[in-house]
Each structure stands twice: as C-alpha cells, then as structure tokens.
Amino acid sequence: MLLIFGVPIQALTGQLMVGLINGAFYSLLSLGVAIIFGMLRIANFVHGAQYMLGAFVAWFLLNLPNIFPGVGLPAVGYWSALFLAPLIVFAVGALIEFLFIRRVYDLDHAYSLLLTIGLTMVIEGLFRLQYGSSGQPYEIPELLMGGRNLGFMFLPYYRVWVILVSVIVCFATWFIIERTKLGAYLRAATEDPELVRAFGINVPMMLMLTYGFGVGLAGFAGVMAAPIYQVSPGMGQNLIIIVFAVVVVGGMGSILGAIISGFLLGIVEGLTKVFWPEASTTVIFVIMALILLVRPNGLIGKVAK
Amino acid sequence: MPQFLAIQQSSKRIWGPVMNSAIVKRTNGVGMSRAAMLEIRNLEAWYGESRALRSISLDVYEGEVVTLLGRNGAGKSTTLKSIMGMMRKRAGSIKLYSDELIRCPSNIIARKGIAFCPENRGIFSSLTVAENLTLPPVVQGGGMSEAEIFDLFPNLRERLNAGGTKLSGGEQQMLAIGRILRTGARLILLDEPTEGLAPAIVQQIGRVIRRLRERGLTIILVEQNFRFAETLADRHYVIEHGNVVDSMTTAEVPANRDKLAAYLGV
Amino acid sequence: MTAIVLKQEPATRLEWEKVALFVLLGFALVAPAFLYPLFLVRILTFVLFASAYNLIFGYAGLLGFGHAAFFGLASYAVAQSTKTWPITPELAIIFGVSVSAIAGAVFGWLAIRRQGLYFAMITLALAQIVYFFFAQVDWAHGEDGIQSVPRGHFLGLIDLSSNTVMYYFVLGVFLVGFLFSLRVVASPYGEALKAVRDNEARAISLGYNANRIRLIAFTISAGLAGLAGGLNALSFQLASLSDVHYLLSAEVILMVLIGGAATTIGPVLGAIVVVVMQNYFAQFGAWVLVVQGAIFVACVLGMRNGIVGTVDTIAKTWLKRARKE
Numbered sequence: 001m002l003l004i005f006g007v008p009i010q011a012l013t014g015q016l017m018v019g020l021i022n023g024a025f026y027s028l029l030s031l032g033v034a035i036i037f038g039m040l041r042i043a044n045f046v047h048g049a050q051y052m053l054g055a056f057v058a059w060f061l062l063n064l065p066n067i068f069p070g071v072g073l074p075a076v077g078y079w080s081a082l083f084l085a086p087l088i089v090f091a092v093g094a095l096i097e098f099l100f101i102r103r104v105y106d107l108d109h110a111y112s113l114l115l116t117i118g119l120t121m122v123i124e125g126l127f128r129l130q131y132g133s134s135g136q137p138y139e140i141p142e143l144l145m146g147g148r149n150l151g152f153m154f155l156p157y158y159r160v161w162v163i164l165v166s167v168i169v170c171f172a173t174w175f176i177i178e179r180t181k182l183g184a185y186l187r188a189a190t191e192d193p194e195l196v197r198a199f200g201i202n203v204p205m206m207l208m209l210t211y212g213f214g215v216g217l218a219g220f221a222g223v224m225a226a227p228i229y230q231v232s233p234g235m236g237q238n239l240i241i242i243v244f245a246v247v248v249v250g251g252m253g254s255i256l257g258a259i260i261s262g263f264l265l266g267i268v269e270g271l272t273k274v275f276w277p278e279a280s281t282t283v284i285f286v287i288m289a290l291i292l293l294v295r296p297n298g299l300i301g302k303v304a305k
Numbered sequence: 306m307p308q309f310l311a312i313q314q315s316s317k318r319i320w321g322p323v324m325n326s327a328i329v330k331r332t333n334g335v336g337m338s339r340a341a342m343l344e345i346r347n348l349e350a351w352y353g354e355s356r357a358l359r360s361i362s363l364d365v366y367e368g369e370v371v372t373l374l375g376r377n378g379a380g381k382s383t384t385l386k387s388i389m390g391m392m393r394k395r396a397g398s399i400k401l402y403s404d405e406l407i408r409c410p411s412n413i414i415a416r417k418g419i420a421f422c423p424e425n426r427g428i429f430s431s432l433t434v435a436e437n438l439t440l441p442p443v444v445q446g447g448g449m450s451e452a453e454i455f456d457l458f459p460n461l462r463e464r465l466n467a468g469g470t471k472l473s474g475g476e477q478q479m480l481a482i483g484r485i486l487r488t489g490a491r492l493i494l495l496d497e498p499t500e501g502l503a504p505a506i507v508q509q510i511g512r513v514i515r516r517l518r519e520r521g522l523t524i525i526l527v528e529q530n531f532r533f534a535e536t537l538a539d540r541h542y543v544i545e546h547g548n549v550v551d552s553m554t555t556a557e558v559p560a561n562r563d564k565l566a567a568y569l570g571v
Numbered sequence: 572m573t574a575i576v577l578k579q580e581p582a583t584r585l586e587w588e589k590v591a592l593f594v595l596l597g598f599a600l601v602a603p604a605f606l607y608p609l610f611l612v613r614i615l616t617f618v619l620f621a622s623a624y625n626l627i628f629g630y631a632g633l634l635g636f637g638h639a640a641f642f643g644l645a646s647y648a649v650a651q652s653t654k655t656w657p658i659t660p661e662l663a664i665i666f667g668v669s670v671s672a673i674a675g676a677v678f679g680w681l682a683i684r685r686q687g688l689y690f691a692m693i694t695l696a697l698a699q700i701v702y703f704f705f706a707q708v709d710w711a712h713g714e715d716g717i718q719s720v721p722r723g724h725f726l727g728l729i730d731l732s733s734n735t736v737m738y739y740f741v742l743g744v745f746l747v748g749f750l751f752s753l754r755v756v757a758s759p760y761g762e763a764l765k766a767v768r769d770n771e772a773r774a775i776s777l778g779y780n781a782n783r784i785r786l787i788a789f790t791i792s793a794g795l796a797g798l799a800g801g802l803n804a805l806s807f808q809l810a811s812l813s814d815v816h817y818l819l820s821a822e823v824i825l826m827v828l829i830g831g832a833a834t835t836i837g838p839v840l841g842a843i844v845v846v847v848m849q850n851y852f853a854q855f856g857a858w859v860l861v862v863q864g865a866i867f868v869a870c871v872l873g874m875r876n877g878i879v880g881t882v883d884t885i886a887k888t889w890l891k892r893a894r895k896e
Contacts, residue, residue: 037688043688043691043692100868100872103872104871104872107875108687109687109688110634110687110688110691111871111875112688113634113636113688113691114824114828114867114870114871115867115868115871115872117821117824117864117867118863118864118865118866118867118868118870118871119864119868120864121821121860121861121863121864121867122860122861122864122865122868123864124860125857125858125859125860125861125862125863125864126857126861128856128857128860129856129857129858129861181436181439184432184436184440185440187429187431187432188429188431188432188440190431191429191430191431192427192429194391194411195421195423195427196440197391197410197411197412197415198389198390198391198411198412198414198415198421199412199415199420199440199441199442199485199488200412200415200416200441200442200444200488201412201442202412203412241695241696241699241817244692244695244696245692245696247692248689248692248693248696252688252689278707281703281706281707282699282700282703282704285696285697285699285700286700288693288696289681289693289696289697292681292684292685292689292693293681293684296684296685
C-alpha cells in the first residue's frame with residue numbers, strides 16, 4: 001500500500017475526489033451568488049433554499065406518478081430534469097425578484113440580506129412542514145452508475161460527470177458575462193443602470209432575468225446534487241454560509257474569483273479532512289478570515305466597498 | 306423685434322407660466338408655420354421632495370441647435386433628464402411631434418429616437434472602448450456607421466481595446482458622443498460637452514456638432530461656456546430657478562450681451 | 572446602515588417610552604403570579620439579547636450576523652463551569668460574560684475593518700467556526716448539549732432551584748445589564764457612537780477614532796449577549812447547539828427589526844413579540860419558521876422602523892390633529 005505523508009493513497013485520492021465534488025458545488029453556487037451580488041448588489045441568502053428547490057423539483061418530476069396518482073403522468077427522469085428543473089427554478093426566481101427583491105434595490109444593501117433571510121425561512125419552513133427533516137432518495141441515472149478502478153483510486157462516473165459539467169457551466173457563464181454583448185449590458189448596468197436604460201435597454205426586465213439566471217444556476221446545482229446528497233429541506237442550510245465565505249474569498253462580485261475559490265476551497269477542505277479531520281468543517285472560514293486580513297478584496301476582487 | 310422686459314424676482318412665480326408661452330411664441334420667428342419637433346409645456350420635476358423644475362416651456366424644431374443657458378443649479382441638466390425620462394417625478398407635457406412622452410420610461414423614449422449624453426460622460430469602466438461604443442442599441446435607421454464615427458473621432462480607432470475610463474477627458478467625450486451617433490437617434494441631448502476640456506478639444510467638439518447639424522440632426526445643448534454655444538446654436542433659452550426666463554435667436558445676441566452676462570453671472 | 576435607524580427621537584416618544592417601560596417593570600415584578608416563571612425568564616433573556624444586539628445594529632450601524640456566537644459561548648461556558656468547578660452561579664456568569672466579551676473583541680477586531688454586507692458575512696463565518704467547535708468538541712456533547720446544569724446557590728446562600736426564585740434572580744441581573752446598556756447609549760461615548768454611525772467622515776474629522784469606537788460597542792454588545800446566554804443556560808439548565816446556531820442570530824435581528832432599531836423599548840417589544848409567537852407556534856412545528864420568515868419579509872418591505880416607528884408616526888398624526896382643534 002502506498003503511503004503519502006503517512007496516509008494511504010486511496011484515502012488521499014478519495015478525499016480529493018470528495019473535495020473536487022464539493023468544490024464543484026461551491027463553485028456553481030457561489031457563481032450564482034457572485035452574479036446576483038455583482039450585478040444587482042443583492043446578498044442572496046435564499047440561494048441555498050433555491051438550490052434545495054432545484055433538487056426537490058427533480059425529485060417531484062421523478063415521482064410525478066406517485067404524487068398525482070391516477071392522472072397518468074410519466075416519471076420524468078434525471079436527463080429531462082437537468083433542463084426542466086433549472087427552468088422552473090429560474091421562473092420562481094424571476095417571480096421572487098418581481099415581488100420582493102426589486103423593492104430593496106434603493107435601500108441599504110443590508111436589507112437585501114434581511115429580506116432573503118426571511119425568504120429562506122419561509123421556503124425552508126414550508127418544505128419542512130411537508131417533508132420533515134428526513135431526506136428523499138434520488139437515484140444516480142443508469143448511464144452514470146458505477147465507476148472505474150484505477151488502482152490508486154476509484155473513479156465514480158457520476159462524480160466525474162458532476163465535476164466536468166460544473167467546470168463547463170461555470171466557464172460558459174464567465175464567458176457570457178465577460179466576453180459577449182449581453183454580458184456587456186450586464187456589466188454596464190451594474191455601473192450605471194439609469195444610463196443603460198436611457199440607451200433603450202429595458203433594465204428592470206434585464207435585472208429580473210439576471211436574478212432568475214443566478215437562481216437557475218442554484219437549481220441546476222440542486223438537480224446534480226440530488227443523486228449524491230439526499231434531497232432534504234435543510235440541504236441548503238449550512239451550504240449557503242460556506243458559499244458566502246467562498247464568495248468573500250474570491251472577491252465579492254468577481255465571477256472568476258467565485259469559480260476559482262469554489263474549486264480551490266473544496267480541494268483544501270478535502271485535504272484537511274485527510275490530515276486534520278476536526279478542522280475540515282471550519283478551515284474555509286479560517287481561510288476567509290485570513291484573506292480578509294491580508295487581502296481584503298479577495299483573490300480576484302474588484303474595488304472594495 | 307420688441308425688446309423683452311426683464312422680469313422682477315418676486316413676480317416670476319406668477320408670470321412664469323404666462324411668460325413661458327410668450328417666450329415660446331416670440332422666438333418662433335424661425336419656423337412659425339411648421340410644427341415643433343419637441344414641444345415642452347409647463348414641465349415640472351422633483352428630486353424627491355425638492356422641486357427642481359417649476360415650469361419649463363420651450364420648442365425645438367427639426368434640424369436646429371438650441372442651447373439651454375443658465376447658472377449652476379438652474380435646472381438645465383434636469384430639463385434634459387426630464388426629456389429623457391430619467392426623472393422619477395415629472396408633470397406637464399413633453400411632445401415629440403404628437404407623441405406624449407411625459408409618462409414614458411427612459412428606455413421607451415430612447416427607442417423613439419432621442420439620445421442623451423450625460424454631464425459625467427457615463428463611460429463604463431468595466432467595458433472596453435469598443436464595447437462602450439457599440440453598447441447603445443440601434444433604435445432606427447440613418448445612424449452613422451462605425452467607419453463614419455471613426456472619421457469624426459480618429460483617436461477612438463487607436464484606443465479600441467483600452468478600458469473605457471483609461472481615456473482622457475476629451476477622448477471620453479468623443480466616445481460618449483460617438484456611441485449615440487450609431488443609434489440613429491435624431492434628437493441629441495448634450496449635457497455640458499466641453500466641461501473641463503482643453504480649448505483644442507473644445508474646438509474639435511464644435512466642429513463635430515456642426516457636422517451633425519449638417520447631417521440634419523437636432524441638438525439640445527446645455528452649456529456654461531457661452532462663447533462656445535453662440536457660434537453653434539440657432540436659438541438660446543435662459544433658465545433660472547427652474548423656469549425659462551428668456552430666449553433669443555443668435556442674431557439677437559450681440560444686442561443683449563449685458564443682459565446675458567447678468568443671467569449667467571459672469 | 573443609517574437608513575435603518577430612527578435618527579431623531581421625537582419628544583412624544585420619550586414620554587410614552589418611559590411610561591411603557593415603567594408599566595412593564597411593574598408587571599415584571601408581579602408577573603410570576605400569572606405566568607409561568609420560565610416563560611418570563613425566556614422573555615427577559617431575549618430582551619437582554621436584543622438590547623445587546625441593538626447596541627451594534629441600531630446605535631453603531633453594524634449589521635452583525637453572528638451574535639448567537641456570543642450568546643452561545645457564554646451559555647456553554649456557564650454550563651460547563653458550574654458543572655465541573657465548585658463555583659457559584661454569579662461567578663459562572665461573570666466567567667461567561669468575560670468569555671463572550673473577549674470573543675467579541677477578537678471577532679470585532681477582525682470584522683470591523685469592513686463595512687456593510689462584508690461585516691455581516693465575516694461575523695457569520697466567525698460564528699460558524701464557533702458553532703462547529705461546539706458541535707465537535709467532546710465536552711459539549713454535540714447534539715445533546717450540556718444537560719443538567721446545576722443552578723446552584725446565589726452568593727452561596729440563596730437556593731436557585733425554585734423557578735420563581737430563579738426568575739427574580741434573572742430579573743435582577745437583567746435589570747443590571749439592561750440599565751447598563753441604557754447608560755452606555757446615553758453617555759458621551761454613546762453620542763460619539765451615534766456620530767460615527769450617522770456621518771463617519773465627519774466624526775473622524777472631529778478627531779474620533781471610528782474603528783475603535785465601533786470595536787468598543789461590539790465588545791460591550793458581545794458581553795451583554797453573553798450575559799443573556801449565561802442566564803439562559805442556568806435557567807433552563809441546558810446549553811445546546813441551538814444557542815450557537817445562525818438561526819438564533821437571525822432571530823435576534825428580527826427582534827430588533829420588529830421592535831424598532833436604535834430605540835430603548837424597541838428590543839423589548841420585539842423580543843416579547845418573537846418569544847410569544849415562538850411559544851404559540853411551537854405546537855405547529857415548522858410553522859414557526861414560516862411565520863418568522865413572513866414577518867421578516869413584511870418588516871423589511873413595509874415596516875423598517877418597527878413597532879416603535881409605527882407608533883411614532885401614529886402619535887405624530889394624532890398630535891397634528893389635536894393641535895388643529
């Protein structure tokens with residue numbers, strides 16, 4: 001058995017895999033939070049609940065025949081859910097923006113956090129009423145079941161899929177925002193929404209769709225998470241705080257910072273679990289505290305506010 | 306033309322709206338028979354609780370260059386912003402030909418062919434010069450092509466990939482004007498384009514405005530620099546405390562220099 | 572943050588506030604005759620917690636989102652110390668308060684360097700470190716928490732095992748803490764704090780060290796929150812993870828928001844509302860969460876100045892009408 005720093009190599013690679021997976025989710029979620037904060041100046045605490053929504057929608061779709069028996073509905077599987085659930089969560093997000101979020105744009109930023117805390121409690125509370133705290137199972141899609149033994153590690157196919165898709169989605173999003181015309185409108189609207197509107201762009205609509213998109217990303221992460229973590233009302237709860245820490249480390253409002261920090265911190269967390277397990281739950285927060293001392297704008301942060 | 310009598314401070318409130326329409330009728334010498342492109346009557350505007358415009362009435366005809374003169378805080382920029390629909394609270398009437406704009410949000414007004422160039426230039430720092438230039442969407446045909454814009458503003462061609470705010474003040478002003486020329490807007494609102502710029506650049510902007518006028522664009526110009534404005538504009542309105550208090554054509558300016566100096570506090 | 576607080580204190584409010592506080596005090600003295608003492612204790616500890624939070628949220632203009640850490644640190648400190656050391660309850664509380672105050676100074680020093688939302692996120696992350704610490708360390712017993720915390724004898728003489736006696740002990744300590752917080756706000760330091768909140772640049776130009784002033788407020792606030800947490804642990808004889816959970820941090824914000832930030836009676840009213848509501852909805856399970864969330868949303872959208880602000884507005888219109896007649 002091969003030992004690295006006194007640790008068997010399978011344990012090390014196993015935890016690295018877990019770290020990469022967690023990092024993938026951290027990246028996807030902090031990307032959404034960074035977009036919403038960067039473009040709309042909203043601290044979207046309800047992002048964790050919207051992630052949970054995505055997972056639950058996927059679960060609903062799979063269990064349609066059980067939830068509505070006798071109507072003849074088909075069980076909508078993973079591959080369709082991967083498209084449908086984010087769309088549904090996007091629509092819910094747009095609705096939330098229209099009803100609630102837009103009313104706090106002109107207020108102190110603190111109110112956006114307070115508002116979204118309240119929304120989180122409402123959404124999670126409602127789901128808890130229905131489903132308690134226990135998790136609902138969701139199977140890995142058949143195509144991605146199993147894995148490959150590489151000797152020094154076991155490579156589960158579904159996990160590899162999650163990592164690959166996350167990387168692709170993250171960088172596609174980054175590309176859209178930094179390199180396309182649509183992204184240019186968004187970046188300009190962040191600086192001076194009134195002027196952009198005076199050019200003929202329907203900025204309120206654009207903000208609504210941007211919020212919806214960020215939330216849709218959370219929903220997408222939720223679908224991908226369903227086969228790995230159980231689908232439960234509290235699944236977003238502790239995750240959202242880590243996501244906020246990731247965003248701070250990356251630099252609030254920095255898209256690239258969020259993506260890179262997400263993967264980086266996930267890997268660091270995984271490694272910590274191998275060498276110093278008790279610290280693994282808090283290492284991300286400690287790193288955040290250090291970053292704030294040494295480099296307050298974050299790794300790739302923009303101007304501090 | 307009969308001399309216009311100066312209005313005493315105390316009676317401005319009563320006479321304001323009455324005089325506004327009198328001023329408007331009087332300066333219609335240029336095109337009394339044709340309809341105004343932009344017809345503003347009794348425009349009021351507020352910043353929150355404070356009243357910024359008391360009663361503004363003026364006309365702008367197609368193909369004209371009209372200046373709004375006045376001291377700081379008189380309400381000139383606010384008038385432009387009101388036309389553009391950027392003021393939250395407005396009252397009165399703003400008609401683009403027969404189209405009432407007073408209830409329209411700014412994105413709809415832009416789509417009707419009006420474009421705004423703000424005092425601070427509004428160049429976006431997170432966009433390159435090229436992105437800044439192509440940001441405002443084309444709202445109707447007849448706008449300038451990029452080639453024509455580079456013809457007007459050669460410096461911009463060299464700086465295309467620079468960050469928007471890496472340009473000098475003059476270059477930013479060129480960019481700010483250039484980008485709205487691409488949109489096809491026929492009525493251009495320019496808010497203090499020469500502010501803080503070197504004389505050579507000011508001259509260049511003057512040439513640009515003349516070229517635009519030759520193209521048939523209509524321009525409303527807010528300017529503190531009266532020397533600059535009088536060489537370019539057909540007519541001038543004087544704004545004070547949110548009211549139009551005087552107006553004249555460029556031909557009448559030489560006879561009224563002292564009065565204008567008093568208005569502008571120079 | 573200045574948008575959240577009521578800057579001017581209308582003369583009318585000072586009047587009805589004083590009256591209301593005296594009425595409440597009078598009621599508090601005889602309340603055990605009508606209501607379950609431990610329910611009253613819960614109200615008292617949360618009023619203290621909310622007043623402590625009001626110090627930074629209302630008067631310093633800082634959105635802290637990790638105050639449960641200070642409540643919980645003292646809670647666990649008091650619980651563990653009375654269980655393992657032969658000390659009297661008041662010494663345990665002093666110990667708990669010290670722990671919280673020190674943590675407040677450290678966390679505050681780290682967090683103060685940033686403002687607004689960043690401050691909230693930093694305090695939240697630091698509080699999570701505390702949460703995970705207590706979730707993992709052996710002597711805190713994880714999910715079970717520290718149970719059977721002995722109430723002991725106050726000053727070695729008065730047995731606190733009776734709920735009613737405990738209540739009066741808590742009331743006494745509460746009054747000390749509450750009046751101390753009032754004193755801080757009314758003192759010259761309090762004025763400096765408000766000056767920094769309202770116009771930091773101006774305060775600095777006048778010679779105030781804004782960061783140090785805010786750090787002092789944060790430390791005092793943490794200590795008072797610890798006082799609340801320590802009393803809580805002794806009264807309910809339990810220190811658990813819910814004392815350090817971020818949901819508690821959210822609840823104390825809600826209390827101050829509902830009541831009215833930067834007012835004396837705001838935290839009192841807010842804490843009473845939230846505790847009563849929690850008590851009522853406890854039987855309905857997760858409905859507590861939903862209702863709290865809904866109130867949060869409603870407050871942020873429609874009642875940012877809280878109950879006190881609403882009463883102020885009503886009082887102002889009444890006075891206007893009365894003067895016309």
